[in-house]
Amino acid sequence: MNFPILSTGAALPRTCVSNDDLVARGVETNDAWIVSRTGIRQRYICEKDESTFTLARDAAVQALERAGIAAADVGVIVVATCTPDLSFPSVAALVQGAIGAPTTCAALDVNGACSGFIMALATAKGLLAQGMGKHALVIGAETFSRVVDWNDRGTCVLFGDGAGAVVMGCTDDGVKGLTGDAAPQGLLAVELGMDGTQAGCLKSSGGVSSTQTAGVVVMQGREVFKQAVRQMGQVPPVLAQAGLALGDVDWLVPHQANVRILEAARDALGVAADKLVVTVDKHANTSAASIPLALDAAVTDGRIARGDIVLMQAFGAGLSWGSAVVRW
Ligand code: ACO
Numbered sequence: 001m002n003f004p005i006l007s008t009g010a011a012l013p014r015t016c017v018s019n020d021d022l023v024a025r026g027v028e029t030n031d032a033w034i035v036s037r038t039g040i041r042q043r044y045i046c047e048k049d050e051s052t053f054t055l056a057r058d059a060a061v062q063a064l065e066r067a068g069i070a071a072a073d074v075g076v077i078v079v080a081t082c083t084p085d086l087s088f089p090s091v092a093a094l095v096q097g098a099i100g101a102p103t104t105c106a107a108l109d110v111n112g113a114c115s116g117f118i119m120a121l122a123t124a125k126g127l128l129a130q131g132m133g134k135h136a137l138v139i140g141a142e143t144f145s146r147v148v149d150w151n152d153r154g155t156c157v158l159f160g161d162g163a164g165a166v167v168m169g170c171t172d173d174g175v176k177g178l179t180g181d182a183a184p185q186g187l188l189a190v191e192l193g194m195d196g197t198q199a200g201c202l203k204s205s206g207g208v209s210s211t212q213t214a215g216v217v218v219m220q221g222r223e224v225f226k227q228a229v230r231q232m233g234q235v236p237p238v239l240a241q242a243g244l245a246l247g248d249v250d251w252l253v254p255h256q257a258n259v260r261i262l263e264a265a266r267d268a269l270g271v272a273a274d275k276l277v278v279t280v281d282k283h284a285n286t287s288a289a290s291i292p293l294a295l296d297a298a299v300t301d302g303r304i305a306r307g308d309i310v311l312m313q314a315f316g317a318g319l320s321w322g323s324a325v326v327r328w
Pocket of ligand 1: 028029030037038114154155157202219220221222224228255256257258285315316317
């Protein structure tokens, strides 16, 4: 069975906020500190009429249009988010209703923080493999601007809002013309990991069942930095599972937390600098949306081409991690 990635889509809030704009908004920081510590130059922040749902919907609609797939042909919708519009129903439910996907479709959210998109890919693959349709919408969508403490300059400068989506197909008869050869296509292998004993390193300070609030982001920055580099700097087992080696990777698309984390992990892996896709400078850390937004950027500007081997790597709250390898 093949799980080809047919298209990507992206949605960002209307308002782009530079580092200097943050200073103008009253955050006690400066552009030089943020750029030197994180590589972040700007982020997008939702206005009142924008939300995780509207971003997820817009990214999904764009991905469907680009794939030439009608909403009626979607069998699975998985939204990776930890910043949903409502505690329930899920963002996936809102997206299903808004785009007019069939009521027979499997639609659910996955709360995996920054690893959420890889968890969503794994979930969608499993649902498609069980026969729940021929196409899945896999979406990462977040509005971290609504859960950061704007008085905590050590965290609020790091995050942004956005959504990215892919349409994943499911075929048992090979490549369907994507690459024109018979090699395995699409999502070749995916793996996930979790160390819940490290939950305190990066978490929300509240939740529905504890404080009856959403809480704000609380993070042990240096510890998270160290753990992220250690995990993302290891050659992930997905490559061997797919019968590939690091040298086969054309594009490394990691979770976009901090350019220093990305470069340290890339160095540890020994991957060439020009194979690393970086969007954290433009989007900041958009949690579960960061990998699909980075994928979309590199596909739409022509870097990622059909047949390329793409390695995605995520790391985030949990502490959690995940990797996926795709033959585009
Ligand atoms: N602007 C200006 N000064 C600041 C800011 C800011 N935004 N934030 C902190 N500072 C100051 C501190 O007050 C401190 O000042 P002091 O020395 O006078 O006390 C100084 O800068 C150093 O602060 P640290 O927190 O020790 O800075 P550090 O060098 O550790 O960098 C950072 C902080 C950028 C958060 C770093 O730890 C990091 O990148 N960690 C990874 C966290 C991350 O990316 N998390 C995202 C979620 S996890 C994930 O997605 C994988």
